[in-house]
Amino acid sequence: MRLEGKVAVVTGAGNGIGRCAGLRFAREGATVFLADVDGAAVEATQRAVSDAGGAAHAVACDVSDPDQVAALFERVDGEVGRLDVLYNNAGTAGPPGGVTDVDVATWNRVIDINVNGAFHCIRGAIPLMSAGGGSIINQASVAALVGGGPPAVGPVAAYTTAKSALLGLTRSVAYQFGERGVRCNALLPGTIDTAMTQPLMDSEAYVDGVVKATPLQRFGRPEEVASTALFLASDEASFITGESIVLDGGFVIAQGPVYTRMAL
Ligand SMILES: NC(=O)c1ccc[n+]([C@@H]2O[C@H](COP(=O)([O-])OP(=O)(O)OC[C@H]3O[C@@H](n4cnc5c(N)ncnc54)[C@H](O)[C@@H]3O)[C@@H](O)[C@H]2O)c1
Known part of the structure; x- marks a missing residue:
């Protein structure tokens, strides 16, 4: 087992990629604190972990609220007293829109959950990791590498900005805490088939365009993102820090975002 005896926090663990990662980390031997703003969803994930013989705690937590995040890490400290892995997966795309279209409340909410949520969690996690080091994984997106989405999406300025900021946060944390073994x-996924992308899947222009412009000719699965997160969480990635891993079936290197603007 690749996380035997380790303690992990996974945010956004009620659905999609986070749920998958929570189940996978537990199967690999970790005790997992599953956090999500949706308390019922995260309890369902916890039951699924328990049914599979794993160890998990469900915590209702909005990562954009520093007090709720502090309570999450106090609970980790109280129950086990240390932390090995933090997967900052909680996120929201918000509605598509460019800089001049997005309303200020949406802009602030997208930044608050994706960027400030990771910031609060890292500040909670670091003191618990300082003894034996640890692994922090920030869930960015290929949105951090391009100016906007393909047809049927267009610009998603708040999300693009938020996910780009996570790359800077990643490097900053890697730089500062490397000497402590942190x-x-x-992680920069392309389109993964989850609830977040369901509205896009109804658009033939989006589905056809993206699949044709992706060398692997399909969307990704949450399990594939969870596997890569597991690799980064585990000691197999012991000399990798400050890096970004793209999982998009080749969409960006094939110039998918440019290509899908053309009629295919
Ligand atoms: N699905 C994709 O195509 C894709 C691609 C790239 C990156 N991502 C990123 O992966 C992450 C997970 O996405 P997903 O596709 O599994 O989405 P999802 O909607 O299936 O799950 C997201 C989970 O995060 C939770 N969440 C939302 N706001 C929260 C908050 N403030 N505090 C705590 N939890 C909160 C939701 O309740 C939900 O359970 C996100 O950060 C997303 O931006 C997704």
């Missing part, structure tokens, strides 16, 4: 890396 690694910090970012």
Whole structure:
């Protein structure tokens, strides 16, 4: 087992990629604190972990609220007294829109959950990791590498900005805490088939365009993101820090965002 005896926090663990990662980390031997703003969803994930023989705690927590995040890490401290892995997965895309279209409340909310949420969690996690080091994984997106989405999406300025900021946060944390044995890396998934992307899947222009412009000719699965997060969480990635891993079936290197603007 690749996380035997380790303690992990996974945020946004009620659905999609976070749920998958919570289940996978537990199967690999970790005690997992599953956090999500949706308390019922995260309790369902906890039951699924328990049914599979794993160890998990469900914590209702809005990562954009520093007090709720402090309570999450106090609970980790109280129950086990240390932390090995933090997967900052909680996020929201918000509605598509460019800089001049997005309303200020949406802009602030997207930055607050994606960027400030990771910031609060890292500040809670670091003191618990300082004894034996640890691994922090920030969930960015290929949105951090391009100016906007393909047809049927267009610009998503708040999300693009938020996910780009996570790359800077990743490098900053890797730089500062490397000497304590804390690694910090970012994951940049392309389109993964989850609830977040369901509205896009109804658009033929989006589905056809993206699949044709992706060398692997399909969308990703949450399990594939969870596997990569597991690799970064585990000692197999012991000399990797400050890095970004893209998991998009080749969409960006094939110039997918440019290509899908053309009629295919
Ligand atoms: N699905 C994709 O195509 C894709 C691609 C790139 C990156 N991502 C990123 O992966 C992460 C997970 O996305 P997903 O596709 O699994 O989405 P999802 O909607 O299936 O799950 C997201 C989970 O995060 C939780 N959440 C939302 N706001 C929260 C908050 N303030 N505090 C705590 N939890 C909160 C939700 O309740 C939900 O359970 C996000 O950061 C997303 O931006 C997703």
